Amino acid sequence: MQLGARRFSMRICLTDFIGTDNEKILMTYLEESRHKFEVAVVLKFWYNKNTISEKKLDNFVRTYKNILAHYGTKIYSIESVKNRIDDEAWFNVTSEDRWKDKSNSSQKTTYRFSYLFDNLQSPIWGCVPSFIELVNFHTREKPEKKPFKKRTFNDGSNSRFKKIRK
Numbered sequence: 001m002q003l004g005a006r007r008f009s010m011r012i013c014l015t016d017f018i019g020t021d022n023e024k025i026l027m028t029y030l031e032e033s034r035h036k037f038e039v040a041v042v043l044k045f046w047y048n049k050n051t052i053s054e055k056k057l058d059n060f061v062r063t064y065k066n067i068l069a070h071y072g073t074k075i076y077s078i079e080s081v082k083n084r085i086d087d088e089a090w091f092n093v094t095s096e097d098r099w100k101d102k103s104n105s106s107q108k109t110t111y112r113f114s115y116l117f118d119n120l121q122s123p124i125w126g127c128v129p130s131f132i133e134l135v136n137f138h139t140r141e142k143p144e145k146k147p148f149k150k151r152t153f154n155d156g157s158n159s160r161f162k163k164i165r166k
Contacts, residue, residue, distance in 0.1 A: 008135045009042040010127065011089030011111065014075070015051050018060055022124050029128040031067045036132050038139045043073040044089055091134065093117065093127045 017023045030043070047057075061068065061075070068075075081087045092111035096118050113134055115127040 007042070007090065008037075008039060008138075009044050009089045010091045010093060010131050011044040011046065011087075012093040012124070012127070013095075014045045014047040014057075014060075016093075016095060016117075017124050018052060019056060023060075025123075026125040026128070027064050027067055029125045030071070033128050033132055034067070034070050036136075038136055041071060041131075041135060043068070043071040044087075045073060045075045046087070047075075047077055049077045049079045091115065091127075091131050093124065095124075 017026050057075070067073075078087070089111045090113065092114045094114065094116060096116050115130050116122070117124045117126065
C-alpha cells in the first residue's frame with residue numbers, strides 16, 4: 001500500500017471538551033502541531049443530537065475555523081450517519097466511562113488505535129502527541145528487506161555429514 005493512499009483520522013466526541021477548560025488547551029495543541037504531521041490528517045468531531053446547542057457549536061466553529069479548515073475537519077451527529085463507514089476512524093479518542101459502556105453508539109464504530117483519557121492521569125489533550133507519534137511512525141519509509149537466499153542442492157543439509165579427510 002502506498003503511503004499517500006492511507007487515510008489517517010482522529011475521532012473525538014465534542015461533548016468531552018467543548019465548553020470546558022480543556023477546549024482551549026486541546027485546540028492550542030492541534031494548532032501548534034499542524035506542521036508536525038508528515039501526511040495530511042483529518043479530524044472527526046462527533047456528538048449526539050440535543051447534547052450541544054446550535055449556538056455553542058456555531059461559536060466553536062467560528063472561534064477555531066482556521067484550525068478546523070487546515071485539518072479538513074468533519075463535524076457530525078451520530079444520528080446523521082447513514083452507514084458506519086462514514087464514522088470509521090484510524091485513531092479514536094474516548095473517555096474511560098464511554099469505553100466501559102458497550103451499549104454506547106461510539107463503540108460501534110471501527111478504529112485501529114484508541115486513546116483513553118481521564119481528567120487525572122491522561123487528559124484529553126494528551127491524544128495529540130500520541131496521534132502525531134503514531135501517524136509519523138506509520139508514514140516513515142520502511143528499510144529495504146534483504147533478499148532471501150535460497151539454498152541450492154549443492155548446499156544441502158547433507159553437507160554437514162561429509163567426512164573430513166586428513
